Amino acid sequence: MRCCRCQSFLVEFALLAFYRYLDRQPFGCLYIENRQLNGSVSVDDDAVFKALADSSRRQLLDRLYERNGQTLSALCEDLEMSRQAVAKHLAILEEANLVSSEKHGREKLHFINAVPINGIAERWINKFERQHLSALSALKKALEDEDSH
Numbered sequence: 764m765r766c767c768r769c770q771s772f773l774v775e776f777a778l779l780a781f782y783r784y785l786d787r788q789p790f791g792c793l794y795i796e797n798r799q800l801n802g803s804v805s806v807d808d809d810a811v812f813k814a815l816a817d818s819s820r821r822q823l824l825d826r827l828y829e830r831n832g833q834t835l836s837a838l839c840e841d842l843e844m845s846r847q848a849v850a851k852h853l854a855i856l857e858e859a860n861l862v863s864s865e866k867h868g869r870e871k872l873h874f875i876n877a878v879p880i881n882g883i884a885e886r887w888i889n890k891f892e893r894q895h896l897s898a899l900s901a902l903k904k905a906l907e908d909e910d911s912h
Contacts (some may be wrong), residue, residue: 819854
């Protein structure tokens with residue numbers, strides 16, 4: 764029988780190996796740098812929220828989601844931002860560990876990392892059970908319908 768710490772670490776390690784196998788992204792894409800002793804991953808929520816607060820950075824993340832592993836030039840296409848502005852936004856996303864990069868020859872490819880966003884979802888969103896939110900939403904709708912009649 765394994766202890767909880769060992770088992771959670773093994774599950775996380777297996778997922779890490781699985782993701783690396785699936786899309787062959789660089790190892791740095793998955794957030795494992797700040798591992799705590801209990802096997803959980805520490806995420807700097809403030810940096811992630813700050814990075815996600817800007818619509819231009821969210822747009823860059825959307826573009827990386829659509830096609831992962833893009834160069835700076837590819838990310839700049841069809842944007843109303845200068846190359847320098849895109850580079851600054853990417854730097855902020857990298858600080859929050861939402862994006863990682865890997866050099867291939869002269870090119871620097873950028874990859875999305877959804878692990879910090881998932882950590883925030885687990886901490887801030889999933890703690891509110893969907894059933895309770897659905898019930899409150901249904902009650903609100905019923906009360907609004909009652910007021911309109």
